[in-house]
Each structure stands twice: as C-alpha cells, then as structure tokens.
Amino acid sequence: DTGVSQDPRHKITKRGQNVTFRCDPISEHNRLYWYRQTLGQGPEFLTYFQNEAQLEKSRLLSDRFSAERPKGSFSTLEIQRTEQGDSAMYLCASSSGGYTFGSGTRLTVV
Amino acid sequence: AQRVTQPEKLLSVFKGAPVELKCNYSYSGSPELFWYVQYSRQRLQLLLRHISRESIKGFTADLNKGETSFHLKKPFAQEEDSAMYYCALRDTGTASKLTFGTGTRLQVTL
Numbered sequence: 001d002t003g004v005s006q007d008p009r010h011k012i013t014k015r016g017q018n019v020t021f022r023c024d025p026i027s028e029h030n031r032l033y034w035y036r037q038t039l040g041q042g043p044e045f046l047t048y049f050q051n052e053a054q055l056e057k058s059r060l061l062s063d064r065f066s067a068e069r070p071k072g073s074f075s076t077l078e079i080q081r082t083e084q085g086d087s088a089m090y091l092c093a094s095s096s097g098g099y100t101f102g103s104g105t106r107l108t109v110v
Numbered sequence: 111a112q113r114v115t116q117p118e119k120l121l122s123v124f125k126g127a128p129v130e131l132k133c134n135y136s137y138s139g140s141p142e143l144f145w146y147v148q149y150s151r152q153r154l155q156l157l158l159r160h161i162s163r164e165s166i167k168g169f170t171a172d173l174n175k176g177e178t179s180f181h182l183k184k185p186f187a188q189e190e191d192s193a194m195y196y197c198a199l200r201d202t203g204t205a206s207k208l209t210f211g212t213g214t215r216l217q218v219t220l
Contacts, residue, residue, distance in 0.1 A: 033207065042114075042196050042210030043154070056205040091154070099208065101154040 004102035006092050012108045013082055020078045021105045025094030032075050033099070034067055035091040036060065043091055049075060082109045112137040114199050116211035123187050123218055131182040131214050133171075133197030142200040143180040144208070145171055149193045157182075157195070167191070187218045 005024040013019050025032050030051050035043035046065070048056045051072035061067075064082075069075040079086055087109045092102045113136045123129055135141060145157040158166045160173040160180060171182045180197060197211040 031206070033205075035208075040119075040212065042198070042212050043208070045205075045207040045209070048205040048207060050204075056203075056207070095206070098156060098159075103153045 004092055004094050004100050006090075006102035006105050008105055009103065010106045010108075012110060015084060015109055016081055018078065018080045019082055019107060020076055021090055021092075021107075023075045023077070023092030023094075023102060025074070025092070026096075026100055027073070029094035029096045029100070030072070031095040032069055033093045033095070034075070034077050035093065037089040037091060037104070038087075046077075046090075079107075082107075084109045112141075112199055112201060112209050114197050114209050114211035116195075116197055116214050118214045119212070120215045120217065123216070125189055125218055125220050126186050129182075129184040129187045129191070129216065129218075131195050131197075131216065133180045133182065133211060135178050135180065135197075135199050137178075137199055137201070139202055141173070142202070143171075143173055144198045144200065145169070145180075145182050146196045146198055146210075147193050148196070154196070187216075189218050189220070192216055192218045 007022045032049040034046040037043040045058050046061050047067050049069040052069050064080045067077045089104045089106050091104045093099045115134045143160045147157045148154045169184045194213050196213045198208045
C-alpha cells in the first residue's frame with residue numbers, strides 16, 4: 001500500500017462539462033475525506049465518509065457536487081456543469097486516527 | 111465557529127536563525143491542534159500534533175490555551191525547512207474534520 005492515491009493528477013475542462021475524480025485510500029482506513037484548496041488558502045473541508053456512509057457535507061458542497069464511496073473503499077467526487085470558480089486542488093485524505101493526504105487533483109475550468 | 115489564523119503569508123529567515131510560525135485559533139471546546147507541512151512538489155504531511163508534545167525535525171509547538179495559540183518554533187533554521195506550513199484544528203464531532211489556516215511559506219536563505 002503506497003498511501004492515498006488520486007486520479008487524475010490534473011484535469012482541464014471546459015465550463016459546463018462534468019468531471020469525476022477518484023480517490024483510493026489506505027485500505028485499512030475507514031474514514032475518507034474530501035477537501036478543496038484554492039490559491040492562497042488552506043484546504044477546506046467538503047465531505048466525509050465513514051465506510052460507505054456519507055456522514056457530513058459542507059455547505060461548500062453545492063448540489064452540483066456529489067461524492068460516493070460505494071463499497072467503503074475508493075471514493076469518487078463528481079462536479080456537474082463545472083464553473084470557473086470550481087478551479088482548485090481537490091484533496092482526498094483517509095484516516096483511522098491520523099490523516100494521510102493524497103497528492104490531489106488539480107482542476108482547471110476554462 | 112472554529113477558526114485558525116496564520117497572520118504571516120511569508121516568513122523569510124537566514125540559515126541558522128530561529129524560526130517562529132504563528133498560529134492562533136478560536137474554538138469553543140477542547141482543541142486538538144496540528145502542524146502540517148508541504149514541501150515543494152510533495153503532498154501535505156503531518157509535522158506534529160500538540161497531544162504528542164514531541165519534537166519533529168527540530169520543530170516544537172506548545173498549546174497555549176490562555177492565548178489560544180499554537181506557534182511552531184525551531185531554534186536554528188535549515189535550508190531544507192523551506193516549505194509551506196499549515197496550522198490545523200480538529201473538531202471533536204463525528205467527522206473529526208480539520209480546519210486549516212491559510213498557511214505560511216517559510217523561506218530559509220543562506
């Protein structure tokens with residue numbers, strides 16, 4: 001296990017398109033988090049899964065955003081009808097106590 | 111609402127000089143505080159946590175509840191300390207989510 005993996009590393013998309021990101025956590029971690037980081041800011045919490053259950057969502061997560069963790073393993077984050085304001089680094093982290101972060105997916109909406 | 115403040119965006123010091131990265135927080139409960147570091151082209155990683163009271167890479171941080179601060183200190187800066195440093199607070203709710211400050215870039219020059 002090499003830690004938390006995120007795919008893709010970079011994504012450029014046109015405004016209005018849908019995008020989906022994937023996160024593979026550390027296998028024995030039952031908690032999975034998505035964060036978003038914009039330029040000059042620290043990461044901001046988006047949503048949290050305990051196993052397959054999505055237990056908390058930030059108000060930052062508009063209805064264009066949806067996250068799943070169908071079998072309690074990998075997770076996907078989908079953004080529909082992307083807007084330029086969605087451009088950011090999307091970070092995934094898993095935890096069984098301490099956090100381990102992935103390298104992130106950098107989204108650019110043009 | 112919980113909040114983490116890092117007042118300096120950039121701190122530039124000479125090699126061998128002391129370093130202090132400031133962090134203040136607001137939280138109604140009993141906080142759990144962390145310092146995360148991100149070296150160039152690497153993922154965010156945990157540097158230290160207040161409950162462990164340890165020194166990592168020569169860095170220490172003491173939680174001062176009276177001043178609501180958790181400043182990061184190192185007596186003698188090294189070139190390899192140049193990185194982005196984020197202070198973070200973990201809430202005691204179900205999600206145990208992190209609230210990050212905006213980060214301070216530490217630049218150590220010869």
